[in-house]
Amino acid sequence: MRIPDEVRADIPLTRKVAYLDNAATSLTPAPVVEAVVRYYMEYKGNVHRGVHSLSEEASRAFHEAREKVAHFINASPEEVVFVGNTTEALNCVALGLTFDPGDIVVTTELEHHSNFLPFLRLQNRGVTMKVLEAVPPGVLDGEQMEKIQGAHLVTCSMISNAMGTVLPVQEIGAAARKEGALFCVDAAQAAGHVPLDVRKLGCDFLAFSGHKGPMGPTGIGVLFMKERVQNQMEPCFLGGGAVKDVSLSGYQLADVPHGFEPGTPNIAGAIGLGAALDYIRKIGISHVQKQEALLTRLTVDEFSSIPHVTWYGSRELETHAGVISFTVEGMNSHDVASILDTHGIMVRSGHHCALPIMKKLCIPGTVRASYHCYNTVQEVELMVDIVREVSRTLAG
Numbered sequence: 001m002r003i004p005d006e007v008r009a010d011i012p013l014t015r016k017v018a019y020l021d022n023a024a025t026s027l028t029p030a031p032v033v034e035a036v037v038r039y040y041m042e043y044k045g046n047v048h049r050g051v052h053s054l055s056e057e058a059s060r061a062f063h064e065a066r067e068k069v070a071h072f073i074n075a076s077p078e079e080v081v082f083v084g085n086t087t088e089a090l091n092c093v094a095l096g097l098t099f100d101p102g103d104i105v106v107t108t109e110l111e112h113h114s115n116f117l118p119f120l121r122l123q124n125r126g127v128t129m130k131v132l133e134a135v136p137p138g139v140l141d142g143e144q145m146e147k148i149q150g151a152h153l154v155t156c157s158m159i160s161n162a163m164g165t166v167l168p169v170q171e172i173g174a175a176a177r178k179e180g181a182l183f184c185v186d187a188a189q190a191a192g193h194v195p196l197d198v199r200k201l202g203c204d205f206l207a208f209s210g211h212k213g214p215m216g217p218t219g220i221g222v223l224f225m226k227e228r229v230q231n232q233m234e235p236c237f238l239g240g241g242a243v244k245d246v247s248l249s250g251y252q253l254a255d256v257p258h259g260f261e262p263g264t265p266n267i268a269g270a271i272g273l274g275a276a277l278d279y280i281r282k283i284g285i286s287h288v289q290k291q292e293a294l295l296t297r298l299t300v301d302e303f304s305s306i307p308h309v310t311w312y313g314s315r316e317l318e319t320h321a322g323v324i325s326f327t328v329e330g331m332n333s334h335d336v337a338s339i340l341d342t343h344g345i346m347v348r349s350g351h352h353c354a355l356p357i358m359k360k361l362c363i364p365g366t367v368r369a370s371y372h373c374y375n376t377v378q379e380v381e382l383m384v385d386i387v388r389e390v391s392r393t394l395a396g
């Protein structure tokens with residue numbers, strides 16, 4: 001598929017607005033929406049519950065969606081658990097593992113609250129939380145790796161949603177493995193933007209949402225659980241579909257993934273996510289990367305020459321994703337975002353659910369432009385022009 005034009009043709013909203021808030025959620029192309037509608041209109045049935053033909057067809061489509069996810073991250077389908085979103089996946093890891101008092105969990109100062117709070121709460125169970133600290137302009141401090149020593153679990157994001165920084169996950173994973181620690185990756189900002197390979201990452205857990213980079217529906221997410229660690233995990237919830245056998249005195253849990261998916265799952269969401277992954281494959285992830293790199297370079301080059309504007313994240317563009325966080329001196333981030341909105345440009349403002357890094361940088365929040373393959377040079381130039389104009393009024 002040719003980007004951005006062919007993708008834009010599939011997303012009517014791109015004709016109405018300049019949508020630069022992809023880190024929050026991405027727009028959804030027509031073929032993905034159609035796959036969801038097809039399920040509701042043509043073969044709606046519950047999965048794994050009936051012998052009638054609609055149930056069988058729905059179960060087949062649901063299973064195919066799992067296979068597509070497995071292929072997308074180089075896992076086996078038996079390692080792919082459908083959940084609601086990244087947040088749920090990361091909470092499953094924090095609550096599903098057994099920790100003893102004194103166990104060490106390591107995370108980073110660049111995390112989204114969803115990869116911070118579930119693990120911070122473990123302190124109530126006597127777990128020690130260690131944080132790999134960040135330094136301005138929003139990158140990991142290279143001197144922090146020794147904090148991984150003695151860790152039981154290390155969890156970090158691949159890409160910071162607040163700074164756009166690409167974290168050194170390979171290095172962090174290698175340090176975790178050296179300590180015999182479990183390694184969990186928050187891929188919420190990576191999925192659909194960069195290639196994902198759980199074997200190359202060497203992770204035990206990986207979490208992502210369908211609605212962000214994959215351009216799928218909301219309410220569907222993935223928790224990859226490596227086969228080797230599955231026997232260390234307890235599901236957070238139990239119920240229908242999650243057991244092999246039940247008696248008055250006990251139960252036998254079904255194998256992963258079913259043991260971790262009690263109740264009726266988000267069938268339409270999973271089918272939509274499968275269609276979204278097909279769509280990404282048709283575009284080619286390297287083309288997505290290329291377009292986002294082009295727009296990122298353009299943005300930081302322009303921002304670097306605008307007075308009163310500070311942009312955050314890595315100065316090396318190989319480690320800066322298409323998420324550009326910036327402040328305009330003396331202006332509230334929400335006011336900047338509101339001005340952009342009046343010009344039809346959608347960006348996010350505030351702390352981006354990443355208060356630890358905001359506090360480290362002593363800022364209440366930033367404006368954040370985040371890109372996908374359907375964004376254009378013209379959209380970025382329009383945003384830059386308005387930011388330049390805002391900066392000029394400050395100087396005057």
Ligand SMILES: Cc1ncc(COP(=O)(O)O)c(C=O)c1O
Pocket residue numbers: 023024085086087088112114115157159160161186188189209
């Ligand atoms: C890095 C990161 N992790 C986790 C999340 C949580 O994702 P969700 O709201 O889909 O659960 C986000 C959302 O912005 C994120 O950017």
